[in-house]
Amino acid sequence: MITFLARRLTTSAIVVLISSFLMYFLVAIAVDPLSVLRSSTMPSAAKQQQIAHLTAQLHLDEPVIVRYFDWLKGAAGCTYGMCDLGTNWRTHEAVTSMLSGAVVTTLQLVLVATVLAVVIGAAIGIVSALRQYSGFDYSITFMSFLMYSLPVFWVAVMMKSFLAIDFNDFIQNGGQFSAVWIIGVALVTGLAVGAACGGGRGRILRIGAITALAVGALMVYANLTEFFVTPSSGGPLDLLRVLVFSVAIAFGITALSTGLRNRKALYSALTVAGIGAALYYPMLYFWNAVPASWPIVLLLGVVAMLVGIGVGFAWGGTERSRSARTAAITAFFVAGMLFLDRLAQTWYDYAHSSWVHGRPIATSGDSTPNLGGSYWMHTTDLLTHILLPSITLVLVSMASYTRYVRASTLEVLNQDYIRTARAKGLTERTVIMRHAFRNALLPLASVVPVDILFVLGGALITETVFGWSGMGNLFVTALHENVLDAAMGYLLIVAVLAPLANIVADLLYAVLDPRIRVDA
Structure with missing residues (x-):
């Protein structure tokens, strides 16, 4: 086990190192912090002065590889509690502070x-x-796809x-179900539950009828007690x-x-x-x-x-x-x-x-x-x-x-x-x-850990549509505002979580299935 973990952690560290360099290089090419100043209508002398100041502040006159190793020196401090992932040059906020808030928001959103x-x-x-091959199975297959x-x-x-x-x-409008809604929801629910329970036609109809009556009674109860206005x-x-x-x-x-x-x-x-x-x-x-x-x-x-x-x-x-x-x-x-x-x-x-x-x-x-x-x-x-x-x-x-x-x-x-x-x-x-x-x-043991840990990278589209300030939204905003350090903070977390999730999946699979040996 120790040998397996040491080998996997070593290879994961190499993967993170290589991937972080490639991502830094690509993001550095993609973002241009000087674009707003170049298109500014301010006087030429003042524009050139601000361009020179921002260039010196962000070390844009240095080669990308030099800037990467400066960033890597601060990122390496995360291994011993001295994490420095840079700052947002627009707001002067530390990237670590931005990430901590975004991670909590993303956890609230996607983990549950x-x-x-x-x-x-x-x-x-x-x-x-x-x-299998029942109406319920065909319906679930259709809905899944x-x-x-x-x-x-x-x-x-x-x-x-x-x-x-x-x-x-x-x-x-008072939270009252109409008679059409009560009958429709009761029938659909009864049909679904009866089909899921299976058995002969008589058993399906009996369970479906009981379920439909129960659902209908609950909806009538909700109307009488104004449940959706005052639940309790x-x-x-x-x-x-x-x-x-x-x-x-x-x-x-x-x-x-x-x-x-x-x-x-x-x-x-x-x-x-x-x-x-x-x-x-x-x-x-x-x-x-x-x-x-x-x-x-x-x-x-x-x-x-x-x-x-x-x-x-x-x-x-x-x-x-x-x-x-x-x-x-x-x-x-x-x-x-x-x-x-x-x-x-x-x-x-x-x-x-x-x-x-x-x-x-x-x-x-x-x-x-x-x-x-x-x-x-x-x-x-x-x-x-x-x-x-x-x-x-x-x-x-x-x-x-x-x-x-x-x-x-x-x-x-x-x-x-x-x-x-x-x-x-x-x-x-x-x-x-x-x-x-x-x-x-057992097959979920190799899928779920990867999904759960990887969602910490943020649900980019969902966060954007619903206006949540999570990891995905942080990355999009960083690219839009040409903030390299914030974008790299997000990408670093994703780069670390990807191999970590695979290690967890391997260990979990070995625990659940005694035929699997991680040190084989």
């Missing part, structure tokens, strides 16, 4: 979107493989039109909703984790759901007494999972670890639902504040300027700004993950050990979740 795309894409891909081929900027514009402008109009007020009805969804989460997690026949795991999950509902009002009092912050929220999430583990072991059974795992996952989602409910209680105040003017879904920027209020107000603001670009990235990215996982699952399902597991009499859930699922995700 990438994780969601992987999870949703993998789930849809597996279901599509299990329903369609979303994969659509330009990102076009999807972004559609998101602005339908999920921002139209949705804001919908809220301003902390009342008894909101507590009942939390309880119902907590129980549904407990059944769903148990069905996927151990199966509903494992009563100890089911009771553990239901106990956690009951604890979450019982803590509904105490947590509201807690948030009123304690100033909320992200560290406290994350700490409470960890505590919730630890409580879930304790509940699982307390219920015991022949396989306590499975009960603990099921209860911990259930606790995580129940705690997340309590967090979202508290956040929803801020929705009305946020949407009707003097900064938002009744149109809460933002179409541009990463925050509302001069927004006041509490942690809950600012978190709501962050979510409303990140919603559209995240959905855009998820729709475009998950199409490729769906195709990867579908192909991998079909290959795994034809393996001999899957036939052996079925011949032993194992349930289909056990065969899929414990044997096929894990091995079907």
Whole structure:
């Protein structure tokens, strides 16, 4: 392992060194800081004086290779905490400061979107493989190719039109679904869920009808309670909703984790759901007494999972670890639902504040300027700004993950050990979740790390369309304003992340597949 890492890090360092020189040379040719002065209408003497001053300041009279090694000397300091990537000669701001802000913005924008795309894409891909050559499979295949081929900027514009402008109009008009919308959405959802569950025609129609009725009932409930105007007020009805969804989460997690026949795991999950509902009002009092912050929220999430583990072991059974795992996952989602409910209680105040003017879904920027209020107000603001670009990235990215996982699952399902597991009499859930699922995700181990680490380079088109000041926007602005150091700071991060992502992918693949040896 040590030999492998040393060899890969050495070759990666050489690649970064060579690529940084080539990029510096090309960017130095592409940008011209003196272009604005040359086209200026100021007097000739003053123009020549400013040209000479800027030439001396940026060392433009020196050969490119000399300037590169001067830049490299400062960049090499990043390895021991003395990073100097130059300054923006227009604003006199350090490039390291510009990059730190841009990286945080890009992380907020694309990291969560990438994780969601992987999870949703993998789930849809597996279901599509299990329903091979069905109407659901053909529909997913068509939608995957369609979303994969659509330009990102076009999807972004559609998101602005339908999920921002139209949705804001919908809220301003009272947030009421029409009868046509209720019937249409219920039928489409029921058809999709019934086809995904598969089985005979009777089973598909039965599941589809139940799903359609449930969706229709939820939409009617949203109309009666004006959910989109005031999602939660902390009342008894909101507590009942939390309880119902907590129980549904407990059944769903148990069905996927151990199966509903494992009563100890089911009771553990239901106990956690009951604890979450019982803590509904105490947590509201807690948030009123304690100033909320992200560290406290994350700490409470960890505590919730630890409580879930304790509940699982307390219920015991022949396989306590499975009960603990099921209860911990259930606790995580129940705690997340309590967090979202508290956040929803801020929705009305946020949407009707003097900064938002009744149109809460933002179409541009990463925050509302001069927004006041509490942690809950600012978190709501962050979510409303990140919603559209995240959905855009998820729709475009998950199409490729769906195709990867579908192909991998079909290959795994034809393996001999899957036939052996079925011949032993194992349930289909056990065969899929414990044997096929894990091995079907192996190809993603070589794709996902590269995607996740590489997105730190910025979603250039998405950031431009939605006005986010992330890494991609920083690079475009640097080229437009002829700022060499800022452009090179961006390119350096991308050059370092590319080989690092491949190393992580190799190590992860070796951990997941014992047949792979990185030191071979």
